[in-house]
Amino acid sequence: MKVKKIPMRMCTGCMEMKPKKELIRVVKNKDGEISLDLVGKKPGRGAYVCKSTDCLEKAFKTKRLSRNLETTISQEIYDDLRKAVEVG
Template identity: 50%
Template structure:
């Protein structure tokens, strides 16, 4: 019997390799919006972070997220990402 492979992804904030389902996807849509993608199915260029505010802050501070998404991230988009992540962490 063949063992099913579990997809692995790396958090861009802390560099931890985890199962894809344990991480949150941030996507740059074709319309150049930067959003948190809780389903992981939106079209666009994506990057993964742990569900922790520290990882998001590291990714935003060092422009790691902007480099990974190949775009510049506006201040409004950064604030929206912080709010969306806080809502996910709170369990909303």
């Protein structure tokens, strides 16, 4: 049997490679709108964050999330992300 490859992505907070399923994706679409992609299928440029508040705060403070998506991120998106991390 063939061993299935697990897709890995880097968290913008802790900068560690983790399985894609363990991370939350933030997407910037063609129109420049930013949204959360909990399924991981939306089209557009994506950045990943761990499901921990430490990584989320680190990504905010260093502005890595904004840099990866090449745009400024509104407080509303940060609040949505924080809620998604708390839920789990």
